[in-house]
Amino acid sequence: MRIQLMIPCLVEDCLPEIGLAAVSVLERLGCAVDHPQGQTCCGQMAFKTGDVAGARAQALHSLEIFADTGAVVCPSGSCTKMLRTYPQLFEPGTRDHARAVELAGRVSEFCEFVLALPGAPDFGGELKARAALHRSCQLDGSDAPQRLLSAVRGLTLLEPERPERCCGFGGLFSLQFPAVSESLLEDKASELLALDPDLLVSAEPSCLMNISGYLSRNGRMTGPGRALHVAQVLDLALNGALTGGALWS
Amino acid sequence: MVLTSTFTPRNFREQSERASHDATLRAVLDHATRYFMGKRGAALEAFADRDTHFARARSARLTALSRLPDLLEQLERSASAAGTKVHWAADAAEGRAIVTGIAKGCGAKVVVKGKSMVTEEIALNPALEATGAEVWETDLGEFIVQLAGEPPSHIIAPCIHKSRADVAALFREKLGLADLSDSASIPELTLLARRALREKFLAADLGVTGVNMAVAESGSVILVENEGNIRMSTTCPPVHVAVMSLEKVVATLEDAADLLRVLPRSATGQKMSSYVSVLTGPRRADELDGAREAHLVILDNGRSEVLADPVLREALLCFRCGACLNSCPVYQTIGGHAYGSVYSGPIGALLSSLLLPAEDTRDLPFGCTMCGACKKTCPLGIDHPNLMLRLRERVCAGKPHFIGAAHAFLASHPLAYRLAVGAARAVDPRLDLLPRLPGLPSGLASFVESRQPPGLKSSFSAQLRAGRKKQGGA
Numbered sequence: 001m002r003i004q005l006m007i008p009c010l011v012e013d014c015l016p017e018i019g020l021a022a023v024s025v026l027e028r029l030g031c032a033v034d035h036p037q038g039q040t041c042c043g044q045m046a047f048k049t050g051d052v053a054g055a056r057a058q059a060l061h062s063l064e065i066f067a068d069t070g071a072v073v074c075p076s077g078s079c080t081k082m083l084r085t086y087p088q089l090f091e092p093g094t095r096d097h098a099r100a101v102e103l104a105g106r107v108s109e110f111c112e113f114v115l116a117l118p119g120a121p122d123f124g125g126e127l128k129a130r131a132a133l134h135r136s137c138q139l140d141g142s143d144a145p146q147r148l149l150s151a152v153r154g155l156t157l158l159e160p161e162r163p164e165r166c167c168g169f170g171g172l173f174s175l176q177f178p179a180v181s182e183s184l185l186e187d188k189a190s191e192l193l194a195l196d197p198d199l200l201v202s203a204e205p206s207c208l209m210n211i212s213g214y215l216s217r218n219g220r221m222t223g224p225g226r227a228l229h230v231a232q233v234l235d236l237a238l239n240g241a242l243t244g245g246a247l248w249s
Numbered sequence: 250m251v252l253t254s255t256f257t258p259r260n261f262r263e264q265s266e267r268a269s270h271d272a273t274l275r276a277v278l279d280h281a282t283r284y285f286m287g288k289r290g291a292a293l294e295a296f297a298d299r300d301t302h303f304a305r306a307r308s309a310r311l312t313a314l315s316r317l318p319d320l321l322e323q324l325e326r327s328a329s330a331a332g333t334k335v336h337w338a339a340d341a342a343e344g345r346a347i348v349t350g351i352a353k354g355c356g357a358k359v360v361v362k363g364k365s366m367v368t369e370e371i372a373l374n375p376a377l378e379a380t381g382a383e384v385w386e387t388d389l390g391e392f393i394v395q396l397a398g399e400p401p402s403h404i405i406a407p408c409i410h411k412s413r414a415d416v417a418a419l420f421r422e423k424l425g426l427a428d429l430s431d432s433a434s435i436p437e438l439t440l441l442a443r444r445a446l447r448e449k450f451l452a453a454d455l456g457v458t459g460v461n462m463a464v465a466e467s468g469s470v471i472l473v474e475n476e477g478n479i480r481m482s483t484t485c486p487p488v489h490v491a492v493m494s495l496e497k498v499v500a501t502l503e504d505a506a507d508l509l510r511v512l513p514r515s516a517t518g519q520k521m522s523s524y525v526s527v528l529t530g531p532r533r534a535d536e537l538d539g540a541r542e543a544h545l546v547i548l549d550n551g552r553s554e555v556l557a558d559p560v561l562r563e564a565l566l567c568f569r570c571g572a573c574l575n576s577c578p579v580y581q582t583i584g585g586h587a588y589g590s591v592y593s594g595p596i597g598a599l600l601s602s603l604l605l606p607a608e609d610t611r612d613l614p615f616g617c618t619m620c621g622a623c624k625k626t627c628p629l630g631i632d633h634p635n636l637m638l639r640l641r642e643r644v645c646a647g648k649p650h651f652i653g654a655a656h657a658f659l660a661s662h663p664l665a666y667r668l669a670v671g672a673a674r675a676v677d678p679r680l681d682l683l684p685r686l687p688g689l690p691s692g693l694a695s696f697v698e699s700r701q702p703p704g705l706k707s708s709f710s711a712q713l714r715a716g717r718k719k720q721g722g723a
Contacts, residue, residue: 007709007710009660011709012708012709012710013670013674013705013706013708013709014702014703014704014705014706015703015706016706016707016708016709016712019709019713020709020712020713020716023713035710035713037710038663039663039710040659040660040661040662040663040666041656041660041666043657043660045656045657046654046656046657046660047638048619048638048641049641049645050638050640050641050642050643050644050645051642051645051654051657052642054654054656054657054658054661055657057657057660057661058657058660058661060661061660061661061663137618137619137620137621137622138620140621141625164622165578165620165622166578166618166620166622168578168618169618170617170618170619170620171619172615173615173616173617173618173619174692174696175692175693175696176262176612176615176616176692177262177265177266177579177615177616177692178266178692178695178696178699179265179266179269179270179695180265180266180269180579180582180583180616181618181696182269182695182699183269183275183582184578184579184582184618185699185700187578209700209702209703210700213700213701213702213703214699214700214701216700216701217698217699217700217701218699244712247703
């Protein structure tokens, strides 16, 4: 199956390891992965700060980039959600609205997509580790990460007391309300560390950046490679290696 | 906890930041919001056909909003026929004038009040006090915040921010109970408040309450409570005034019943509150109790304008169960006072933005991480994050935050985007200079101070290309 990979801007320039692991896993599971050139940002930042015109311009750009029909897969819940929001940026009845509806209908978050592949969820991967999962509110309650991780042999899936509680990032929120954001982050970090995990796992790159950046800064991240995207966990479990290397290494 | 008279929605950001540093406040809020969420979760677990009941409740509210003008006129007719005097108040000043006029008319010396957010909204207490009357809040939580000189900090739990010891200290000082110990139990404290309030009920000339729902077909006012103080406020004094914001009307008693199945469960985790009063007109000739004179004040105060907005009107579906507050991680961290207005939490940020002057509420819709916990919790299906986005759009009104604008420009111009990121990567790959760039929000410095940024690496695209080239070549 041929898929188009959508890479969040944060992953493209700051966390490329996540993208490389996603490619490795998808190829291992039999997908031919295209990475359409010219990708920038899904427009989420503009949309969430009230700049609908800016978001619309970015949406038009994405509509061009992913004009080819066929599945679009993205290793981020929030960017996936943004693509699914495109139709509301355009006037119903217009060509752009129709294109937005068409694209929204074929974009999948990475975990959801993998879970729908033949043979899911048990692809025969194995990894001996205690993994604490931050579900991320941006996945809208999807249980795909839990189902994929539960199927990895040797992996003990741990969930914090309030698994879906926000980690406090919220994009611009973390800059406008830094102390509130940090309070939420501290709550999240302590709940995760209380599980005594080997790995901190999330399917959302921005949450992962927020949580692991905080632990790293405060000397509570013992060793690189401890914070992983679900794609990286699967990469380790299936291929025995981190294709793109560890985050924060 | 600081006195809140200085709290304003204009200073929401500052107030939030300060509140999040208050460890005592956070501990109290954490305990209380978990308690409410726990009770609510258990009640909903045991609620057979929950989704059907939620849908019926939503439908009752949607019906009310879609037929609002007609229903309000019908309410006026049926309430008048039952002997209630109906008043219309366009704004807060008119609302205050009507109620103080009634108070003066009956020569009220002592006024008892049931818990009501709408009378907080129109700042009724100071206006009533200015007529020379004593005004007593009779809900335990409201009584506590009144003694403390503070506004309520939660829709259904006004003193949620106070610990038991805070309350003991307050009673010691304000009720002249020098011997009261900090370790006094909640039943002991409640009994002391009850003793103080009983005297007020018996002496009261006027009772003022809010309205949970007003039924258009019967002219009834429905009041939901647990303490019995509202029932006493509506039956002990000879005159009762109920104040409602206009969206509280429902079409039929059946619609009201649909809402009553959901409201207490969502608010406090109860199947039904201890008291539900359905008041239709004043005491009749053959009745032994009830007020001899009943008034209903229907307040607009900006809501008609909200109704005219096809998206934002959804906020008026709210029946004030308070569950979105308890579920919101931001509210759990900062409490109600930081919002600087009567309504707090997710629904409060929406209502205040809609009802108060725009220039005072610019920051409110931004104090949200878009996590959606509120939407998931709301039994009426209000999509708070979507409304928050709509308000952000309104605040931004074509003039986006410049970081956002710059980002948006670059993101729709891939070449410029690559050049900009490339330049940053060459100059400052670890992003150490980021917080010192001129013109960036000061929050960026705090962000980077507490979180190691991942830095700019060789891009995904470049690494993928290189890897594939190597593979192809091998």
